[in-house]
Structures are given as structure tokens and as C-alpha cells.
Amino acid sequence: MSVKQSSAAHGIEFRDVSKRYGPLPSAPMVVDHISFVVPRGTLTTILGPSGCGKTTTLRMIAGLESPTAGRIFIDGQDVTTLGPAQRNVSLVFQSYALFPHLNVIDNVCYGLHGLHLRPPQVRDKARAMLDTVGLQGLDLRRPHELSGGQQQRVALARALALEPAVLLFDEPLSNLDARLRRAMREEIRALQQRLRLTVVYVTHDQSEALAVSDQIVVMDKGTIAQCGAPSTLYEQPASEFVAGFMGEAMLFEGHIHALNPADGESPAAGSHARLGPLRVPSPASLGPGPVKIAVRPEAWVIGPATSSGLAARLTKRTYLGSVMEYTFASALGEIFVVSPQVELPLDVGAPVSLTLADHGVSVVAG
Numbered sequence: 001m002s003v004k005q006s007s008a009a010h011g012i013e014f015r016d017v018s019k020r021y022g023p024l025p026s027a028p029m030v031v032d033h034i035s036f037v038v039p040r041g042t043l044t045t046i047l048g049p050s051g052c053g054k055t056t057t058l059r060m061i062a063g064l065e066s067p068t069a070g071r072i073f074i075d076g077q078d079v080t081t082l083g084p085a086q087r088n089v090s091l092v093f094q095s096y097a098l099f100p101h102l103n104v105i106d107n108v109c110y111g112l113h114g115l116h117l118r119p120p121q122v123r124d125k126a127r128a129m130l131d132t133v134g135l136q137g138l139d140l141r142r143p144h145e146l147s148g149g150q151q152q153r154v155a156l157a158r159a160l161a162l163e164p165a166v167l168l169f170d171e172p173l174s175n176l177d178a179r180l181r182r183a184m185r186e187e188i189r190a191l192q193q194r195l196r197l198t199v200v201y202v203t204h205d206q207s208e209a210l211a212v213s214d215q216i217v218v219m220d221k222g223t224i225a226q227c228g229a230p231s232t233l234y235e236q237p238a239s240e241f242v243a244g245f246m247g248e249a250m251l252f253e254g255h256i257h258a259l260n261p262a263d264g265e266s267p268a269a270g271s272h273a274r275l276g277p278l279r280v281p282s283p284a285s286l287g288p289g290p291v292k293i294a295v296r297p298e299a300w301v302i303g304p305a306t307s308s309g310l311a312a313r314l315t316k317r318t319y320l321g322s323v324m325e326y327t328f329a330s331a332l333g334e335i336f337v338v339s340p341q342v343e344l345p346l347d348v349g350a351p352v353s354l355t356l357a358d359h360g361v362s363v364v365a366g
Contacts, residue, residue, distance in 0.1 A: 009039060009040055010037045010039060010073060010075075011041065011074070011165070011166060011198030012061060012074055012166060012198065012200065013038075014035055014037075014070065014072055015070055016035055016070040016071070017033070017057075017067045017069070017071070017072060018031055018032055018033050018034075018067060018069040020068040029222055030053050030056045031053040031056050031057055031060070031222050032053075032222040033070070033223075034057070034070075035224075038166075040198050041196040042199075043192050043201060043212055043213055043214050044200050044201070044214065044215040044216070044217060045200075045201045045202070045203060045208075045216050045217070046058065046201070046202045046203075047202075047203060047204065047206065047209045047217065048204065048245070050204065051221075052219040052220055052221060052222065053222040053223075054219050057202075058170055058200060058202045062084055062089050062091050063083050063085075063086070063087045063089065064091075066081075074088070074089070075088075087166075088164050089166045089167075089168060090160070090166075090167050090168065091159070091168040091170065092156055092167070092168065092172050093155070094172065094174055094175065096152060096154070096175075098151060098154055098158075099143075102142075103140045103141060104130065104135065104138050104140065104154055105126050105130065105139040105140070107154055107158055108126040108129055108157045109123065109126045110158065125161055126161055127139065129157040129158075129161045130157050132157065132191070132195075133154075133157045133191070134187075135150065135154065135157065138150065149176060149180045149183070152173070153187075156188070160195075165198065166198045166200065167192075168200050168202075169188070169201040169202065170202050172184075172188070172201070173205075173208065181208070182211075185208055188212060189212040192212075201213070206245065206246055207247070210230045210234065214229070215227065216230055218245060218246070225241050233246050234246050235359065235362065236362060237294060237364060238364065240365070243294035243362055243364055247296060248296060248336075249295060250297075250335065250336060251292050251293070251294050252295065252332055252333075253290065253292065253293075254273040254274060254363065254366075256272070256286055256287065257272075257274060271286070273291050273293055273363045275293050275295075276310050276330075277308075277309065277310055278310055278355065278356055280356065280361055283363060286364075289366070291364065291365060291366045292366045293361065294362045294363075295356065296360035296361070297336050297337055298338050299361050300337040300356065301355045301357055302341075302346070302352050302354060303352060303353045303355060305352055305353050309353030309355045310330055310331070310353065311330065311331070311351070311353060312328035312329060312335060312351070312352050312353070312354050313328060313330075313349060313352070314327070314328055314346050314348050314349060315328065315329050315348065316348065317345060317346060323338050324340075324346075325338055325339075326338075328354065
């Protein structure tokens with residue numbers, strides 16, 4: 001591999017990329033030496049809280065920002081110094097950025113006029129893209145005559161018409177209501193898989209990221225906190241930050257004790273962290289000492305009050321139709337639990353014993 005080439009199997013590669021706003025070394029570092037790969041034909045979500053650097057990262061892929069250091073490759077080509085028009089990248093903005101004075105088909109045609117196509121070819125291509133995103137028959141409507149979801153589809157059709165090597169989404173669903181947001185994320189995912197598009201998708205919504213991604217890059221303060229498959233980040237977070245950010249989780253103080261053969265503990269069984277009276281399997285990479293234990297609300301198993309398990313008493317319950325939300329008081333503090341058992345809800349004040357399921361529990365460095 002030469003200095004200027006990267007594997008063509010990589011739709012996008014960031015190699016030790018940094019971005020500092022301002023010429024001085026003391027200027028804020030918005031993106032701090034990050035490296036990751038987006039395989040061609042897959043969807044990667046960049047996820048993180050406001051100010052973590054995810055939008056700046058997206059803008060560097062688009063060529064709207066230049067990195068202070070490092071190199072960026074698209075389809076094996078070094079594009080670090082190339083402008084947006086030279087990168088074969090399309091960006092779908094949060095605001096859709098439709099032209100209000102143009103009708104639907106003219107909005108989609110707009111980007112095609114610079115491709116040296118004859119006018120009939122431009123219209124045919126635009127209409128084919130509208131068919132692809134399910135907007136047949138709406139060619140002559142203006143943006144203000146469309147719903148939010150239809151406007152989103154027009155913006156998507158306009159981006160797809162350019163046949164980009166990479167399609168970028170910047171918080172694309174944040175202006176939609178919850179039901180439409182769910183429907184649109186499913187459509188974007190289905191379209192990406194059907195057309196085998198290389199997509200980078202920026203959001204701060206964890207459930208959105210879990211639903212659409214082949215890979216998630218979690219960013220925190222300009223660095224990559226963890227990168228991997230959605231299930232890996234949810235079930236095996238690498239840090240306290242990722243555990244708390246990837247869906248709802250409560251963090252508890254725990255402790256890994258050295259194995260004691262005198263107590264019948266076998267090294268083959270692996271190490272465990274103690275959470276009150278409960279034992280939680282811990283990664284081999286963590287040695288004895290204090291740790292944090294992340295427990296998701298669905299990981300708690302509610303049983304009758306016995307001498308085993310964690311003794312708790314119900315202080316609050318909420319019926320949500322498909323699940324019950326419970327709050328228990330315990331020696332570990334307040335515990336929030338989501339239970340699918342809605343037929344026989346517990347009474348406030350009921351004593352229970354809580355144990356942990358095999359999923360939704362992870363041990364990270366303290």
C-alpha cells in the first residue's frame with residue numbers, strides 16, 4: 001500500500017485525522033487523531049453527544065472542512081486535499097435544503113445539470129430517483145405542499161441522483177415526529193442495503209443508531225470511545241462512557257476480587273465482579289480492584305423475596321402497555337427495572353429478590 005492509496009474495499013478510511021479550529025497550537029482540538037474504516041457498501045453511524053466532533057468528522061468526509069493533520073481516503077483514493085466537487089460525495093442535510101420556489105422534480109434535477117446530460121435524460125433520471133424513494137406522481141408539488149417525510153425523500157432522491165460513491169446524512173430525522181422517524185429510518189436502511197450504498201450517518205439518537213447501522217463509531221470529546229457492531233457496543237461496552245451512552249443503563253460500583261482456590265474458586269470459571277450479593281462475569285482484561293457495573297433496565301429478573309438475590313422493595317410502578325416500569329429501593333440504591341410481565345403487576349411496597357439475566361450486564365474499568 002502506497003502513501004497515497006488505501007484498500008479499495010474501504011469505502012472511507014480516516015487515518016490519524018485531527019481537526020483544530022484556528023492556526024495556533026492552543027486552538028481547540030475538535031477531532032483528535034481518529035482512525036476508522038467504513039467498508040464499501042455498508043452503513044456506519046457516528047454517534048455521540050453534542051460537541052463530540054461527529055458533525056466535524058462528517059464535514060471532513062464531505063470536503064467542507066479540511067483536516068489539520070492526517071489523511072482521508074474514499075474508494076482507495078487520497079482525497080485529503082480535494083474539494084467537495086471532486087469527491088463524488090452527496091450530503092443530506094438536517095434541514096433538507098430544498099429550494100422552495102422549485103417543484104419536486106426540479107429540486108431533484110438541480111444537481112444533474114452539471115453532468116453534461118441532455119434535458120430529457122436529466123428528467124428521466126430524476127423521475128427514476130423519485131420512483132426509488134416512493135414519490136411517484138408528486139413531481140409538480142412544491143416543498144411546502146409536502147409532509148416532513150416526503151421532503152426528506154425529495155432530499156434523498158436529489159442526493160441519489162448524483163450516484164455518489166459515499167452518501168452522508170447529518171441528523172436526517174431530527175425534524176420528524178417519533179412514528180415517522182421510525183418509518184424513515186427503516187426506509188433509509190432498506191434503500192442502503194438494496195442499492196449497496198456506502199453511507200455515513202450522524203446522529204445523537206442511540207436507538208436510531210442501533211436500528212440502521214452495520215457499524216457504530218461512538219465519539220467523546222473529539223476521540224473515538226469505541227467502534228464496532230451495534231450488538232457489541234450495547235452488550236460489551238469498553239468504557240463507562242459507552243455503557244452509559246449506548247441506551248439506558250445504571251452504573252454501580254463493583255469490585256473484582258482475586259480468585260481464592262481455598263474457597264473452591266477455579267481459574268477455569270473466570271473472574272467475577274461483586275455487585276452486592278450478586279456475581280457478574282468480568283472480562284479477562286480486568287484485574288482485581290474496583291470496577292463499574294452497567295446494568296440495563298431489562299437485565300433485572302424479578303423474583304419472590306428469598307434469602308438469595310438482592311433484596312428490594314417496590315416504590316413506584318408505571319404501566320406503559322407493552323411493559324411495566326418499576327422503581328425499587330435496595331441496599332445498592334434506587335433501581336429502575338423494565339418488565340414485560342404486564343398481566344400481574346406488583347403492588348407498591350411488595351418485597352422482591354432481584355437477580356441478573358445473562359444479557360444487558362457489563363463490567364468496565366472503574
